[in-house]
Amino acid sequence: MNASSADIDQTPMVERTAAFSSPIVVAELFTSEGCSSCPPADALLAELAEREGVIALAFHVDYWNYLGWSDPYSQAAFSERQRAYASVLDGRVYTPELVINGTVGLVGSQRQRVESLIATAMATPAPVEIRLSARLEGDVVIANCTLTDAPEDAVLHLALVERSTHQNPSRGENRGRTLNHTNVVRVFESLPAISGYHTLALPEGLNTSNAGIVAYVQSDEVGSVLGGAISPL
Numbered sequence: 001m002n003a004s005s006a007d008i009d010q011t012p013m014v015e016r017t018a019a020f021s022s023p024i025v026v027a028e029l030f031t032s033e034g035c036s037s038c039p040p041a042d043a044l045l046a047e048l049a050e051r052e053g054v055i056a057l058a059f060h061v062d063y064w065n066y067l068g069w070s071d072p073y074s075q076a077a078f079s080e081r082q083r084a085y086a087s088v089l090d091g092r093v094y095t096p097e098l099v100i101n102g103t104v105g106l107v108g109s110q111r112q113r114v115e116s117l118i119a120t121a122m123a124t125p126a127p128v129e130i131r132l133s134a135r136l137e138g139d140v141v142i143a144n145c146t147l148t149d150a151p152e153d154a155v156l157h158l159a160l161v162e163r164s165t166h167q168n169p170s171r172g173e174n175r176g177r178t179l180n181h182t183n184v185v186r187v188f189e190s191l192p193a194i195s196g197y198h199t200l201a202l203p204e205g206l207n208t209s210n211a212g213i214v215a216y217v218q219s220d221e222v223g224s225v226l227g228g229a230i231s232p233l
Contacts, residue, residue: 024126025054025118026216026225028099029108030082031181033071034064036173039180041096041108046182048114053122055214055228057159058184061095069172073165073184081188084222101225102218128154128193128227134213136233141200145215147193147227154193155221159185159214160200162207183212193217208233 029045031038042058049056060073061082079093086093089105098108100117108114129148134141143158150156161183169175186203202208216228 022126022129022227023053023122023124024216024225024228025121026101026228027054027056027114027118028102029056029058030061030078030095030097030099031058031108032061032064032074032095033167033169033174033179034067034069034172035095037109038096039174039177041098042179042181044109044111044114045098046180048118049182054118055216055230056183057161057214058181059188060184063093064095064172067172069169069174072167073162073181073186075188077188078185081222088222102222103224126225126227128217130215130217130227130229132213132215132229132231134231134233136202136208139202141202141213141233143198143200143213143215143231144196145198146195147217150193150217150226151219153220154226155218155223156191156193157214157216157218158187158189158191158198158200159216160187160203160206161212161214162186163210163212183214186211190221 027048045056048054059078060071061079062074062076063079082093085099096108097105099105101121104117106113128150131146133144165181165184167179187200212230212232214230217226
């Protein structure tokens with residue numbers, strides 16, 4: 001759910017404000033705990049998440065769940081997001097797929113090509129500036145996004161992420177392995193790219209000390225990335 005600034009109690013509170021970088025790279029990894037090819041891509045995403053100017057996100061898809069292990073982070077909406085990308089990129093849906101700045105999709109473990117794409121993207125300033133702050137109020141997160149130069153038809157995405165998680169699947173292709181994840185998307189909402197306050201409900205079981213919030217703007221739902229920011233809670 002979301003709300004305008006008029007609907008939010010704006011009593012002064014401590015907020016943690018994100019520094020934004022320009023240029024910016026948003027790396028969206030479509031992955032699954034049921035896929036034996038995904039751990040190397042998960043590991044590369046963890047490295048990317050440590051870099052200044054790179055926002056790394058792990059979207060866990062649900063179409064592997066029928067093979068014996070149900071990924072607890074998977075959502076049908078994330079599989080649909082990947083299919084939407086496929087319709088405008090190369091027409092393929094697979095894991096692990098890494099989408100760079102909404103414009104190129106590739107196998108997420110192809111380090112050399114990933115590095116090349118990120119270097120190219122980092123050479124161009126982001127056209128939209130985003131300032132992001134967030135605070136907790138009960139069972140919701142209130143995000144304050146200030147956007148500069150966002151096109152009227154652009155889309156603002158808000159992602160509540162779990163920064164690090166670990167799983168030990170008992171079935172499926174990764175049975176017996178320890179799987180490490182970074183910036184797992186737990187809640188994802190898309191809104192018109194307008195400055196203001198927005199609320200995100202906390203998912204069950206989320207440790208807020210291990211969470212963060214990401215805001216990024218795309219030219220449309222799965223278009224080119226125009227800017228982004230990430231903030232702790």
